[in-house]
Amino acid sequence: MTELRTLKVALLGCGNVGAQVARILIEDADTLAARTGARLQLSGIAVRNVNAPRDVELPPELFTTDAETLVKDADLVIELMGGIEPARTLILSALQNGACVVTGNKALLAQDGPTLYEEADKAGVQLSYEAAVAGAIPILRPIRDSLSGDRITKVMGIVNGTTNFILDQMDSTGAQFADALAEAQRLGYAEADPTADIEGHDAAAKAAILATLSFHTRFALENVHCEGITSVTAADIAAAKDAGFVIKLLAIAEKLPAAGTETGGGEGVSVRVHPTLLPREHPLAAVRGAFNAVFIEAENAGELMFYGQGAGGTPTASAVLGDLVSAARRLVLGGPQRTETTTGHVPALPIDAAITSYYIGLDVADQPGVLARIAKLFAEHGVSIEIMRQTIHKEAGSSTESAELRIVTHRASEAALAATVEAVKGLDVINSVTSVLRVEGV
Numbered sequence: 001m002t003e004l005r006t007l008k009v010a011l012l013g014c015g016n017v018g019a020q021v022a023r024i025l026i027e028d029a030d031t032l033a034a035r036t037g038a039r040l041q042l043s044g045i046a047v048r049n050v051n052a053p054r055d056v057e058l059p060p061e062l063f064t065t066d067a068e069t070l071v072k073d074a075d076l077v078i079e080l081m082g083g084i085e086p087a088r089t090l091i092l093s094a095l096q097n098g099a100c101v102v103t104g105n106k107a108l109l110a111q112d113g114p115t116l117y118e119e120a121d122k123a124g125v126q127l128s129y130e131a132a133v134a135g136a137i138p139i140l141r142p143i144r145d146s147l148s149g150d151r152i153t154k155v156m157g158i159v160n161g162t163t164n165f166i167l168d169q170m171d172s173t174g175a176q177f178a179d180a181l182a183e184a185q186r187l188g189y190a191e192a193d194p195t196a197d198i199e200g201h202d203a204a205a206k207a208a209i210l211a212t213l214s215f216h217t218r219f220a221l222e223n224v225h226c227e228g229i230t231s232v233t234a235a236d237i238a239a240a241k242d243a244g245f246v247i248k249l250l251a252i253a254e255k256l257p258a259a260g261t262e263t264g265g266g267e268g269v270s271v272r273v274h275p276t277l278l279p280r281e282h283p284l285a286a287v288r289g290a291f292n293a294v295f296i297e298a299e300n301a302g303e304l305m306f307y308g309q310g311a312g313g314t315p316t317a318s319a320v321l322g323d324l325v326s327a328a329r330r331l332v333l334g335g336p337q338r339t340e341t342t343t344g345h346v347p348a349l350p351i352d353a354a355i356t357s358y359y360i361g362l363d364v365a366d367q368p369g370v371l372a373r374i375a376k377l378f379a380e381h382g383v384s385i386e387i388m389r390q391t392i393h394k395e396a397g398s399s400t401e402s403a404e405l406r407i408v409t410h411r412a413s414e415a416a417l418a419a420t421v422e423a424v425k426g427l428d429v430i431n432s433v434t435s436v437l438r439v440e441g442v
């Protein structure tokens with residue numbers, strides 16, 4: 001039997017994901033060698049503190065605080081430290097040294113991806129990042145490879161496990177936001193700084209990556225409209241539930257007409273992350289806990305849906321190992337390195353140009369003619385009402401009655417909706433606008 005070649009693998013970071021990657025590399029060494037055609041030898045693990053306690057028992061001699069030296073001597077580098085620096089410098093150094101790099105660092109890719117891709121191209125090596133979007137779910141490779149002969153028109157999904165976990169806990173058990181977040185952190189779903197999760201930045205970075213691959217055009221973080229879940233209240237969740245909806249943080253990238261925007265005419269891509277109402281029977285409404293799911297609409301393939309564990313050490317390690325084996329196989333067998341293209345030039349649309357349905361909650365005086373006046377304002381702004389429901393509230397011991405109105409619109413532009421809400425607020429019969437939320441799937 002011929003001796004297999006050995007490829008040295010440097011691992012940077014040994015947290016939730018890194019520790020599981022190290023464990024699998026050691027435990028499954030023979031299987032990985034058989035699949036790769038080379039032995040993947042874990043040559044070292046760079047950490048901040050070699051004596052820190054870890055969930056997984058690993059050979060102590062592998063640990064080092066000298067990431068620079070480790071990278072210099074590697075064929076393949078796995079970056080799972082997170083953050084911008086020193087991850088960025090270490091990845092660039094690895095690529096310049098001719099090593100293939102696997103990373104799950106969506107924050108870095110969304111901020112400075114082009115610099116890294118160009119360096120990988122220059123060096124003729126691979127930079128792979130399946131773990132960066134929707135954890136274990138194979139989503140980037142299907143978009144980049146399987147759908148490369150089609151035209152994607154829309155990508156919509158739940159791509160952040162932490163926020164889906166929090167919203168699901170609040171919806172199903174009435175848990176408090178802070179308790180649900182603490183549990184998501186304990187389970188290894190959240191980022192080192194969970195602000196990135198709850199403010200939507202993590203999902204926005206993933207949306208930029210999904211949009212870039214789907215529309216063959218580079219979209220950066222500043223092209224993504226981003227709203228997190230910190231403003232979603234228990235009352236919003238209860239009202240949504242009562243109206244037959246569930247609230248999910250969705251990342252959406254879709255082709256829309258660019259008419260009336262600064263880009264003028266033609267088509268553009270609206271890339272956005274925001275809390276969204278979905279009918280409870282919608283397939284994305286059934287995505288619970290830290291699971292993720294991504295819907296894709298393509299001209300020829302039609303609708304596709306990808307579902308699985310979007311966060312957590314072991315599931316994410318699966319995506320990292322997949323990229324590692326694939327990169328190592330190419331080192332063994334040869335073959336093309338970069339496969340994605342960014343030859344398209346579709347402009348990013350401002351949020352005003354986004355087109356979706358809306359849910360508007362209004363507290364109004366219960367007087368004759370109120371509904372007609374509100375409906376007239378919507379019509380004047382070109383926003384068509386799909387559902388309008390009224391519930392009367394009578395304060396105990398008081399003769400005053402108010403009504404709660406719940407309106408769901410047909411698809412309209414963000415600009416038209418904003419103007420409608422402003423006009424509605426000006427009516428003397430409106431006590432307050434209790435919520436304005438975007439709706440998909442109606």
Ligand SMILES: NC(=O)C1=CN([C@@H]2O[C@H](COP(=O)(O)OP(=O)(O)OC[C@H]3O[C@@H](n4cnc5c(N)ncnc54)[C@H](O)[C@@H]3O)[C@@H](O)[C@H]2O)C=CC1
Nearest residue numbers: 013014015016017047048080081082104105192311312316
């Ligand atoms: N946890 C998850 O579910 C997922 C995480 N990711 C990404 O994977 C990466 C790692 O995530 P986690 O393992 O959850 O993070 P973590 O915070 O649990 O682990 C990061 C590790 O890197 C080490 N580290 C940080 N800076 C370092 C430095 N300057 N020198 C040496 N070591 C350093 C830390 O000590 C820690 O051991 C991040 O980019 C994250 O966004 C991607 C998908 C899912």
Ligand SMILES: N[C@@H](CC=O)C(=O)O
Nearest residue numbers: 160161162189190191
């Ligand atoms: N913090 C992220 C981890 C995976 O990308 C999440 O919660 O989804």
Ligand code: NA
Nearest residue numbers: 130133135137
């Ligand atoms: Na993935």
